[in-house]
Amino acid sequence: MSKDHLHQIAIVGCYGDGNVGDESILQATTQFLRKSSQNQVKICVLSNNPEETRNIHGIEAILTLNLFKPSHWYALFCKGKLWAILQTLRRSDLLLMGGGDLLRDDIGFIAYIGVASAAILMKLFGKPFALWSIGIGPINTRSGMALTKWLLDNAVFAYFRERKSLERAQVLAPNRDGASLFYYPDIALFMDPPLTLRSRSNKPPVLAVSLLDFEAAGHRTRNIQINWQAYLVHIKQLIRQFLDEGYTIHLIPFDPQDIPFLYLISADLNSKSVRTYSQCMTPDESKKALSEADAFVGMRLHACILAVSLGIPTVAISYDRKVENFMSGVGLTSCTLRLENAASNLNIENIHTKHLYFAQAWPTISANIDSIHQEMKSHLGQILFRAICKYE
Incomplete structure (x- = not known):
């Protein structure tokens, strides 16, 4: 230009x-x-x-x-x-x-x-x-x-x-x-990371969680056949299992609609080891909050995207095709649970297995993401330039 x-x-x-x-x-x-x-x-x-x-x-x-x-x-x-x-x-x-x-x-x-x-x-x-x-x-x-x-x-x-x-x-x-x-x-x-990301050496370990308020989601979840109350019970049970293993839980909202929902979960858990963020943060702040975690479980698409970009072992609960499409697109289909089937699979053994798979696959996946990024920068940069110059 x-x-x-x-x-x-x-x-x-x-x-x-x-x-x-x-x-x-x-x-x-x-x-x-x-x-x-x-x-x-x-x-x-x-x-x-x-x-x-x-x-x-x-x-x-x-x-x-x-x-x-x-x-x-x-x-x-x-x-x-x-x-x-x-x-x-x-x-x-x-x-x-x-x-x-x-x-x-x-x-x-x-x-x-x-x-x-x-x-x-x-x-x-x-x-x-x-x-x-x-x-x-x-x-x-x-x-x-x-x-x-x-x-x-x-x-x-x-x-x-x-x-x-x-x-x-x-x-x-x-x-x-x-x-x-x-x-x-x-x-x-491919968002640039925050300026200060500390290495993850947490004692106790931290599990970051980002959940969608499915009742407020409206059009996003209305076609999913699931007992929401039963699903909520399974989510709480999963978090309690991580608490029993000594984890600290960070509940991170990615949309203002989710904040009351996360506070509801936190209140029911009634544990000092559960931290609920009181408001949505900027992208950099959200990425920094995620960077403090040793593992991640989430529904929100971009919470999953930012966690993956940081190399944090991630399990995505897919409430919408876009979540599973992203995970499959970066080679992480095995780290995805469809919401319809999540209730029966939301146990700590299954989540640990998927987190372990992520950690083992990450070097290959990371190299692939870097390769895509390099190709994308060259290709999109040229296309943007041509699109502007053509109409000058």
């Missing part, structure tokens, strides 16, 4: 909501953009909480609103927020839409097209947009399918974080150049 001109890249996704996973995607993305451009890039994020985004990531952010949601129209049209969005997009050389499972309408078509509207506006301005570290979720309506196909057909490139999403995209957009649709693991896997 030319040093005489700072290119501006806009990013739209589910940012500013306090979800550690989404913020990890954003942090890893900004790190990647800065490195690949040698800091010759300006970044502006369309965020649900611009002040928080600026404070956490040190980048420019503006308030994003849903153009198709009546409750947002007053701010958009009477308070000038629409003008700020339009100006940001018109000044941008490229829009990245992602990451996460944004291509889905099971949360409602209005919510889906609200996120996609930035891409539609970029197209109207004659500017490029790309799909970034993205997944395809459930699409239940004709309108949702039409919008998904339009996004796939018009994006300058699409980087999918799951092979299955890539395969689905190839079916939905059969006329696309195959080189412009590709797979790499979730960008958060």
Whole structure:
């Protein structure tokens, strides 16, 4: 990229909501953009909480609103927020839409097209947009399918974080150049570590746990046939087994919805060896908290991703295909439990076996992840540069 001109890249996704996973995607993305451009890039994020985004990531952010949601129209049209969005997009050389499972309408078509509207506006301005570290979720309506196909057909490139999403995209957009649709693991896997990570030599050992409040998850878990109360009993029994072995337990939330749920578990356990984090942290803080653990058990996708990136023996409880897709994508299928089958497998012997497998397989898996990262940096850097220069 030319040093005489700072290119501006806009990013739209589910940012500013306090979800550690989404913020990890954003942090890893900004790190990647800065490195690949040698800091010759300006970044502006369309965020649900611009002040928080600026404070956490040190980048420019503006308030994003849903153009198709009546409750947002007053701010958009009477308070000038629409003008700020339009100006940001018109000044941008490229829009990245992602990451996460944004291509889905099971949360409602209005919510889906609200996120996609930035891409539609970029197209109207004659500017490029790309799909970034993205997944395809459930699409239940004709309108949702039409919008998904339009996004796939018009994006300058699409980087999918799951092979299955890539395969689905190839079916939905059969006329696309195959080189412009590709797979790499979730960008958060390659997030730079915090500045200070201490080696794990804990006495007593620490088990980090990140659980999803499945009742609050709504669309994520409604199709899973499971007795939630029985599952909760098994989770508590598992944690008690680790406590009996002398472990300290760290309950780490990755979404604000999970905090009351984790406190409920902590209260029932009633042990001084259980530490519950009282709020969601920044990506760096979350990664540092995980780095203090000797082992990890979790449901939240990005808690699993950050734990794996640190080489912490990880067992993922898959409540959504994206969790098992990530684990299989990095060669850790054996360290995954499907939620439907987890209750019968949530015992300390099984978890120890999977943690041991992780530790033994880690040198090979780590080398493979490093190799993917090197390929990704070269490939994506070139594609980003070409996407911007093509439209200059």
